[in-house]
Amino acid sequence: MNVHLTIEGRHGLASQIYRQLRAGILDGRLAPGERLPSTRELATQLGVSRKTTLDVFERLTAEGYLRSRTGEGTFVAATMTRRGNLPTHATALQPADPLWESMPDALPMRQEGVSPQYDFMGGVTEKRLFPFDQWRRCVSHAVRVQARAPAGYRDPAGEPELRLAVSRYLALSRAVVSNWHDVIMTQGAQQALNVLGRVVLRPGDVVAMEDPGYPPARMSFKAAGARVVPVPVDADGIVVSALPADARLIYVTPSHQFPLGMPMSLERRLALLDWAQRRGALIVEDDYDGEFRFEGRPMDSLKSLDHDGVVAYVGTFSKTIFPELRIGYLIPPASLAQALRRAKQTGDWHSCTLTQTALAKFMLDGYFAKHLRRMHKEYAARRAALRRWLDHELSPWLAPLPTSAGIHLVAEIRPNGMKPPDEAAFIARAGAASIGLYGIGGMFAGRPPRAGLLMGYGGLSIEEIDTAMQRLLDTLQGQPALPGAAHLLPNRHTRPGRAAIP
Numbered sequence: 001m002n003v004h005l006t007i008e009g010r011h012g013l014a015s016q017i018y019r020q021l022r023a024g025i026l027d028g029r030l031a032p033g034e035r036l037p038s039t040r041e042l043a044t045q046l047g048v049s050r051k052t053t054l055d056v057f058e059r060l061t062a063e064g065y066l067r068s069r070t071g072e073g074t075f076v077a078a079t080m081t082r083r084g085n086l087p088t089h090a091t092a093l094q095p096a097d098p099l100w101e102s103m104p105d106a107l108p109m110r111q112e113g114v115s116p117q118y119d120f121m122g123g124v125t126e127k128r129l130f131p132f133d134q135w136r137r138c139v140s141h142a143v144r145v146q147a148r149a150p151a152g153y154r155d156p157a158g159e160p161e162l163r164l165a166v167s168r169y170l171a172l173s174r175a176v177v178s179n180w181h182d183v184i185m186t187q188g189a190q191q192a193l194n195v196l197g198r199v200v201l202r203p204g205d206v207v208a209m210e211d212p213g214y215p216p217a218r219m220s221f222k223a224a225g226a227r228v229v230p231v232p233v234d235a236d237g238i239v240v241s242a243l244p245a246d247a248r249l250i251y252v253t254p255s256h257q258f259p260l261g262m263p264m265s266l267e268r269r270l271a272l273l274d275w276a277q278r279r280g281a282l283i284v285e286d287d288y289d290g291e292f293r294f295e296g297r298p299m300d301s302l303k304s305l306d307h308d309g310v311v312a313y314v315g316t317f318s319k320t321i322f323p324e325l326r327i328g329y330l331i332p333p334a335s336l337a338q339a340l341r342r343a344k345q346t347g348d349w350h351s352c353t354l355t356q357t358a359l360a361k362f363m364l365d366g367y368f369a370k371h372l373r374r375m376h377k378e379y380a381a382r383r384a385a386l387r388r389w390l391d392h393e394l395s396p397w398l399a400p401l402p403t404s405a406g407i408h409l410v411a412e413i414r415p416n417g418m419k420p421p422d423e424a425a426f427i428a429r430a431g432a433a434s435i436g437l438y439g440i441g442g443m444f445a446g447r448p449p450r451a452g453l454l455m456g457y458g459g460l461s462i463e464e465i466d467t468a469m470q471r472l473l474d475t476l477q478g479q480p481a482l483p484g485a486a487h488l489l490p491n492r493h494t495r496p497g498r499a500a501i502p
């Protein structure tokens with residue numbers, strides 16, 4: 001036998017022998033048809049009981065690795081093809097479609113365990129103020145519901161009570177009128193964009209996207225084989241007159257243009273709806289943070305103006321709760337509903353029922369509305385704190401763009417001492433003082449016409465914003481960084497002495 005078996009200790013003898021024999025068969029050291037020693041010989045050789053080797057042979061035979069022939073002995077099954085000499089790089093055998101090889105990373109992601117001490121990454125929400133005690137009660141409730149329910153697959157569109165809660169919430173807060181049947185729960189807005197792309201687009205179809213725009217949306221449509229055409233935005237939103245005539249799908253962020261921040265004007269909304277209706281295009285409205293509007297009355301969704309069934313409305317709990325919850329929703333035109341449910345089912349059958357049931361309770365018991373009210377106030381104060389610095393002390397270097405919503409803003413880098421303004425150099429200077437800043441360059445389809453920063457303020461308290469901006473000012477004025485400002489410090493959430501996150 002071409003396999004050397006070793007036994008370590010006196011525990012799990014059968015499984016040690018089983019694993020080694022199985023590995024020998026799979027990697028070809030034991031060839032198909034090769035005869036194995038008898039169970040008695042092997043037991044003597046290894047110093048184990050005959051029962052142990054008998055058990056191992058029986059298991060390998062039952063699983064199809066071995067065959068025994070009465071009076072002749074036990075052999076490696078002939079059906080086991082030789083799998084030796086496998087290439088170490090699986091890519092040599094299974095190359096990915098070049099589309100995926102060339103796909104950039106969507107957005108910067110926080111590194112596990114380390115991050116700048118003051119991180120202005122976009123999309124980060126404040127977990128220290130999330131009512132985890134109430135959430136825990138909702139999760140416990142969901143576990144009880146799960147224990148009582150019969151095992152089995154559920155509706156791909158999601159749990160009815162959560163769809164009901166979302167439908168009620170959207171009617172009140174975003175003027176989106178829907179029946180709970182119309183709501184499809186997804187794994188974040190991202191999956192909603194993904195299923196829409198798969199259902200609506202054929203390879204080569206044209207998707208019109210705001211430029212600058214949300215890179216993960218661009219990638220999702222590209223993955224569906226679409227040709228993504230950038231369309232400029234101005235102070236009123238996407239420039240409708242610049243839409244490609246053959247656009248099949250138009251992706252927009254009307255409440256809070258991503259990343260620049262302006263809302264789409266009413267006039268532009270009506271022009272866009274009219275354009276889509278005349279050309280038979282689908283508008284995808286990504287209402288990712290429409291809840292947080294700090295000046296004026298929140299503008300109703302584009303969907304609320306849609307009388308022709310041309311808008312697919314997409315939303316998410318990533319900003320109102322936190323992104324890793326991975327819950328979003330989609331309200332499509334009725335004509336697409338059935339196909340979208342099937343697309344969702346072919347992707348993951350349905351989202352996790354435990355989280356859905358917990359979130360439904362969280363919403364129906366009023367905790368979500370309370371949390372939103374609290375966070376609205378809190379984010380307004382944080383935004384004001386950041387604006388104070390940008391409008392005054394930091395104004396020689398940075399110019400914030402007008403925006404009235406969301407949990408991030410964009411500040412243009414002025415050509416102060418840097419001609420032309422250099423995003424990477426600015427970010428590196430801030431990084432040396434352990435302040436995490438992120439550029440908007442990668443959000444343009446082509447060469448960025450301006451240098452700017454996307455500053456997320458969702459995860460930093462007012463005191464943290466003040467400290468970070470003072471530190472940035474010192475750095476820009478050429479003063480040495482404060483003691484302790486190493487390039488990368490432990491993630492502030494894991495630093496000792498912080499309010500513990502339950």
Ligand SMILES: Cc1ncc(COP(=O)(O)O)c(C=O)c1O
Pocket residue numbers: 122123187188189190191214253258286288315316317318323327328
């Ligand atoms: C424009 C836009 N859409 C959607 C999302 C949220 O996506 P998801 O629900 O997949 O987390 C974000 C988050 O940053 C965003 O900026």
